[in-house]
Amino acid sequence: MTVSDEGLDTQVVIVGGGPVGLITALLLARWGVRTKVLERRTAPSPLPRARALTARSMEVLRSLGLEERVRAVALPVEVTGRHYYFGRSLTDPDFRRLARSRASRQTEASAVPPAICTQDRLEPVLRTAVRGTPAITLLTGVEVTAVTRHGDSVEVGYRPVGSGPALSSRASYCVAADGAHSLVRDALGIRMSEPEEASHNLNILFEAELNPLLEDRRSAIYFLDSGEVHGYVMPGDGGRRWLFNQILDGPYRPGADDTDRCADAVRRIIGAGGPAVTVVDRQRWTGVSRLAERFGAGRVLLVGDAAHVVTPFSGIGLNLGVQDACNAAWKLAGAVGGWGGPALVETYGPERRAVAAWTIDEDRETMRAARPADPAQGAGTGPASNDQAGLGRWSAWYGRMLERRNDQGLVFGYHYDSTAVLPDGTPPPRGDDPFGEYVPTGRPGHRAPHTMVEPASGARLPVADLFGPWFTVLAADAAPLGPCEALHGASGLPPLRVHQVTSADPGTDWTELYGIAKDGAVLVRPDGHTAARYHSLPADFAAVLRRDLRRLTDPPQGAQR
Numbered sequence: 001m002t003v004s005d006e007g008l009d010t011q012v013v014i015v016g017g018g019p020v021g022l023i024t025a026l027l028l029a030r031w032g033v034r035t036k037v038l039e040r041r042t043a044p045s046p047l048p049r050a051r052a053l054t055a056r057s058m059e060v061l062r063s064l065g066l067e068e069r070v071r072a073v074a075l076p077v078e079v080t081g082r083h084y085y086f087g088r089s090l091t092d093p094d095f096r097r098l099a100r101s102r103a104s105r106q107t108e109a110s111a112v113p114p115a116i117c118t119q120d121r122l123e124p125v126l127r128t129a130v131r132g133t134p135a136i137t138l139l140t141g142v143e144v145t146a147v148t149r150h151g152d153s154v155e156v157g158y159r160p161v162g163s164g165p166a167l168s169s170r171a172s173y174c175v176a177a178d179g180a181h182s183l184v185r186d187a188l189g190i191r192m193s194e195p196e197e198a199s200h201n202l203n204i205l206f207e208a209e210l211n212p213l214l215e216d217r218r219s220a221i222y223f224l225d226s227g228e229v230h231g232y233v234m235p236g237d238g239g240r241r242w243l244f245n246q247i248l249d250g251p252y253r254p255g256a257d258d259t260d261r262c263a264d265a266v267r268r269i270i271g272a273g274g275p276a277v278t279v280v281d282r283q284r285w286t287g288v289s290r291l292a293e294r295f296g297a298g299r300v301l302l303v304g305d306a307a308h309v310v311t312p313f314s315g316i317g318l319n320l321g322v323q324d325a326c327n328a329a330w331k332l333a334g335a336v337g338g339w340g341g342p343a344l345v346e347t348y349g350p351e352r353r354a355v356a357a358w359t360i361d362e363d364r365e366t367m368r369a370a371r372p373a374d375p376a377q378g379a380g381t382g383p384a385s386n387d388q389a390g391l392g393r394w395s396a397w398y399g400r401m402l403e404r405r406n407d408q409g410l411v412f413g414y415h416y417d418s419t420a421v422l423p424d425g426t427p428p429p430r431g432d433d434p435f436g437e438y439v440p441t442g443r444p445g446h447r448a449p450h451t452m453v454e455p456a457s458g459a460r461l462p463v464a465d466l467f468g469p470w471f472t473v474l475a476a477d478a479a480p481l482g483p484c485e486a487l488h489g490a491s492g493l494p495p496l497r498v499h500q501v502t503s504a505d506p507g508t509d510w511t512e513l514y515g516i517a518k519d520g521a522v523l524v525r526p527d528g529h530t531a532a533r534y535h536s537l538p539a540d541f542a543a544v545l546r547r548d549l550r551r552l553t554d555p556p557q558g559a560q561r
Helices: 020-029 053-065 067-073 105-111 117-132 183-188 260-269 317-337 342-345 348-370 375-379 384-387 392-403 408-412 510-514 539-555
Strands: 012-015 035-039 083-087 095-100 136-140 142-149 154-160 166-172 173-176 200-209 221-225 228-234 242-249 278-287 300-302 450-455 471-475 496-501 521-524 529-536
Touching: 012 020, 012 154, 012 384, 020 035, 020 067, 020 105, 020 117, 053 067, 053 317, 053 529, 067 117, 083 471, 083 521, 095 142, 095 342, 105 136, 117 136, 136 173, 142 166, 142 183, 154 221, 154 521, 166 450, 173 392, 173 529, 183 300, 221 392, 228 260, 228 392, 242 260, 242 342, 260 278, 260 384, 348 408, 375 450, 384 392
Parallel strands: 012 035, 012 173, 035 136, 083 221, 173 300, 471 496
Antiparallel strands: 083 095, 142 154, 154 166, 200 242, 200 278, 221 228, 228 242, 471 521, 521 529
């Protein structure tokens, strides 16, 4: 039985139509949830902004049927390379390159490779998908003016940007995806943590024929320190367009409105004899890491930068938001669809805030390495040995990256602990480096680990392809499943799919990976995290499964662990 829509013009209002807001809407639409997205901008930002999509984010896009569309506009490896570059300029003869994380480890963790897709290329793909989805209404060129919470609904006031009639939308829930300066968060009175020392930056989007200079030094990011100008250059469109992020703590600081000095700053980090430079756009910004004290209030949830802000140095900000969306969507669908109780939505905040807090800690450590310990080194006057190596002010950053080229633990290794997980009494696996080392496990709360399987249909596929807008039972060959498939569509229960699978690759055993016996099973949540683990199934497993689904989706309020 669904929740009454009486008096509502939609079921969920999403404030903010950037990548995280659009992905939230698309995930909700898979459950049939009607959403209205309110976005101030009429067109995607022309600046590349975020660009790194981890394998986890690409898994979400794959589940939405968008993986190939995103890869079609992403930058190919031939353009970005698999290295980080350090030098005085792009033409420095003493440059250094540092290899990124090994592809073999990535393949073990996921069947879906990461991608470099700049935000100005990603957003049009998402907007097209949203506009082709009947359950989603996307309104652009509107600004939110007020958010009012009622007992069983949320009213969001908005109007056309600049001037126009006051409008409003009333929904069961509201998702705030309106960025670091979130109006919704402020309206709720939710405070952000105090930032550490900020990094002041100037993004300069420019066009230049750089590829002929880079044949033997192709890299994903170029960290540069000319002495007066320092920052990093990233490929924009794979051709003539590039983005230079200048860190404004050196002696040469062009104003954002000074096109000539911006172009000169770019020429200084390209090096002598470089090509002509045309500045396309520029924007000043401040890099800080901050965390909201709460990720929501009642029927309003915060996702993405509205909930947490990390610097681009971590390359993880957008990805955090994508996983917020993945976590929130199925819980909101349960509340709207009537199979999830109010306490299910309340698990969103504790689960995601713990992950964001860890990420911000790591981001701040990275930022400390990116700043010179001695202010005198800010102008590239570091030790001679570093300068001769082309490192300059990036010497500490280079050392940190030598230690932490791999971030598999941060991307795949986090886990949840709430009433939306049924613990089995086992401790989490411990590695020597939680940030870099990912230890696959089927323990409840963790991401269900990647493996290739063959269901009864006989089609070999990654296990994650079996997950979707439903709970999934993965059972071993000898598991006595009984009539549990009949629970799909049962009143008051979430959608359910049951798969009896075998390992598809020689020498692998998925039951060992997941920590169950040959007659065991695991229950996987719609976001791909293990909800419960059954080492061996009881004869009355259908009854046990019915009970556990209710415990997971309708826990008593106030019962959060």
